[in-house]
Amino acid sequence: xxxxxxxxxxxxxxxxxxxxxxxxxxxxxxxxxxxxxxxxxxxxxxxxxxxxxxxxxxxxxxxxxxxxxxxxxxxxxxxxxxxxxxxxxxxxxxxxxxxxxxxxxxxxxxxxxxxxxxxxxxxxxxxxxxxxxxxxxxxxxxxxxxxxxxxxxxxxxxxxxxxxxxxxxxxxxxxxxxxxxxxxxxxxxxxxxxxxxxxxxxxxxxxxxxxxxxxxxxxxxxxxxxxxxxxxxx
Amino acid sequence: xxxxxxxxxxxxxxxxxxxxxxxxxxxxxxxxxxxxxxxxxxxxxxxxxxxxxxxxxxxxxxxxxxxxxxxxxxxxxxxxxxxxxxxxxxxxxxxxxxxxxxxxxxxxxxxxxxxxxxxxxxxxxxxxxxxxxxxxxxxxxxxxxxxxxxxxxxxxxxxxxxxxxxxxxxxxxxxxxxxxxxxxxxxxxxxxxxxxxxxxxxxxxxxxxxxxxxxxxxxxxxxxxxxxxxxxxxxxxxxxxxxxxxxxxxxxxxxxxxxxxxxxx
Numbered sequence: 001x002x003x004x005x006x007x008x009x010x011x012x013x014x015x016x017x018x019x020x021x022x023x024x025x026x027x028x029x030x031x032x033x034x035x036x037x038x039x040x041x042x043x044x045x046x047x048x049x050x051x052x053x054x055x056x057x058x059x060x061x062x063x064x065x066x067x068x069x070x071x072x073x074x075x076x077x078x079x080x081x082x083x084x085x086x087x088x089x090x091x092x093x094x095x096x097x098x099x100x101x102x103x104x105x106x107x108x109x110x111x112x113x114x115x116x117x118x119x120x121x122x123x124x125x126x127x128x129x130x131x132x133x134x135x136x137x138x139x140x141x142x143x144x145x146x147x148x149x150x151x152x153x154x155x156x157x158x159x160x161x162x163x164x165x166x167x168x169x170x171x172x173x174x175x176x177x178x179x180x181x182x183x184x185x186x187x188x189x190x191x192x193x194x195x196x197x198x199x200x201x202x203x204x205x206x207x208x209x210x211x212x213x214x215x216x217x218x219x220x221x222x223x224x225x226x227x228x229x230x231x232x233x234x
Numbered sequence: 235x236x237x238x239x240x241x242x243x244x245x246x247x248x249x250x251x252x253x254x255x256x257x258x259x260x261x262x263x264x265x266x267x268x269x270x271x272x273x274x275x276x277x278x279x280x281x282x283x284x285x286x287x288x289x290x291x292x293x294x295x296x297x298x299x300x301x302x303x304x305x306x307x308x309x310x311x312x313x314x315x316x317x318x319x320x321x322x323x324x325x326x327x328x329x330x331x332x333x334x335x336x337x338x339x340x341x342x343x344x345x346x347x348x349x350x351x352x353x354x355x356x357x358x359x360x361x362x363x364x365x366x367x368x369x370x371x372x373x374x375x376x377x378x379x380x381x382x383x384x385x386x387x388x389x390x391x392x393x394x395x396x397x398x399x400x401x402x403x404x405x406x407x408x409x410x411x412x413x414x415x416x417x418x419x420x421x422x423x424x425x426x427x428x429x430x431x432x433x434x435x436x437x438x439x440x441x442x443x444x445x446x447x448x449x450x451x452x453x454x455x456x457x458x459x460x461x462x463x464x465x466x467x468x469x470x471x472x473x474x475x476x477x478x479x480x481x482x483x484x485x486x487x488x489x490x491x492x493x494x495x496x497x498x499x
Contacts, residue, residue: 043248050245054238062246064490068253070429071482071489073436075456076260076475079463083263083472084256108252140237162329169332172438172456176463189334189439196338196443205342208335215330 016206024183025191026210028102032187033167036106041160044114045152051115052122066116069109074172077108082177097179102187105173110163117159118152125151154229161222165215260479264472275462275470276477280449284458285477288435290366291454295373295434300427303381304419310382311389325382328375336375337443344368344444364446369454372440377433381426388422389415425492432485435478 016022051063069077081104083089086096095101125148133143171189178185180194188211195204264272275281310322328336343351344362355362362368396418400410416423438456445452449461455478462470 043245046241047245047249050242054242056242062249064486065249065253067486067489068257068482071432071436071485072257073438073456073459073478073482075438075459076436076478076482079459079471079475080256080260080479083259090259104252111252165330169330169335171332171334172436172442175460189332192332192334192338193439193443196334196341201338201342204338208332208338211332211335212330215332219330 012202013206013209016203017210019203021182021186022188022191022203022207025186025188026207028099028186029168029188029211030214032099032102032106033164035103036110036167037160037164040107040110040163041114041156044111044159044163045118045156048115048118048122052119066112069111074109074170075176078105078173078176081105081108081173086177096177097181097185099185101177101179102174102185105177106167106170109170109173110167113163113166114156114159117155117162121152121155150229154226157222157226157229161219161226164218164222168211168215168218257479260472260475264469264476266472267469271469272473272476275467275473278470280453281458281470281474283451284453284455284474287366287369287453288455291370291373291437291441292431292434294370295377296427296430299374299377299430300381300423302378303426303430304385304416304423306382307385307389308415311386312394325379328378333372333376333437333439334443337372337440340368340372340375340440340444344371363444364448364452366452368444369441369452372444373434373437376437376440377430380429380433381423384426384429385419385422388419392418421492425489428485428488428492432482435481435485 017026047066051059051066072080081101082096084091085093085101085104087094095104129147129151130143133147138146169189170187171193174180174187174190175193178187178190180186180190182191186194188207192204192207192211195201195207276285306321306325310318310325341363344355360367362371392415396414397410400414401407405413436456437454438460441454442457442460445454445457447453447457447461453461455474459471459474459478462468462474
């Protein structure tokens, strides 16, 4: 595929990647993925916290529901969101065919990563440190910021990295709810798909290579950050 | 502890709005015209064929990836050789690659007209792209890492003492594997198999590119959901989704049943 994208030389690769439609789709994918990872890093940590430290009826069900986006086919995930947030929404919220829909679909499919990364670390976390800090007069926010967050950050970063890589490549959940409007809601993966359908393998391959490089770089960068955070702790 | 309730409320609210309520709504929408209408739409010849094809994908991809996964995990954990780190990283590749990109790569390699290998196969009268073999390849590719990833940590943990003991007592390497290693790693492997099955059932992007989407021929269950939706047959799309969602829930249940046992051993 890499060779296909460079089939007609570097120039044609560059031309294929820099067509306005390709650039718009890559930009949308990157920005939406970034927003999604930030939101899910916060909510993922919060959910992991509630699942580990809180006790309430139905906790087991909530805990196993987390993995649903992994188990549910992505096309069903898209249809699911369309049912609730689409034109026939029972609550009157219609985000179909907007950029918000892109973000929502990506939020859905990447939800488990941070939760599942943080949960085991939180379970193992020694509470003595927190109690010591509290007995020395630290407030709840200080304890969280100075004790809990540094301990969790490697896991949060690792989960966020996986979520980002997944969001960049996501396809199935986007195809129904975003409407794939070029320059507006067409993500990079959907752009590749439409280039394949319209028999333009060079453009499809070129954007694929960019996507591939982004995903690999993201995994490397987040892996490095996560390792560095671990070292810092020691 | 008011802040504790606030946190619980936010976390559960987020889950409900993003996951819980929308999924419940799919069930409601599927049965909006009654159970009979939903049943009818998932039992049309096209739908039956789509579910059959999905089962074929699972039946081929899961066993092959399980066997490969266990062998790959054994090689990565127990052997030292050049390129081991590379193999370890390469297995994770399907996690990093978009399914659309997977489909495109297969198309370029196995395409009948100008694919690298596909041309030769086409001359032998074997069609890979726009036909079942290509779809199986796509499914295998995307579901490759799960068994390996779930087996490796378990293999590391059990160590080699028991295997060495068996070998000293005269057991052959096959006998050692089936009597000692396999029983010890079975829950890890089982968990990987469940994840592989879920992924194979739900694959959409890669299969969508290599299948050609011929209704009643190369259309899997996930492709059926899309095509029914595009044909404005909402009941059909939602009903097929419900079947897939039920399978996903069964998968979740299996994951939860296996997980605690895994940590017990």
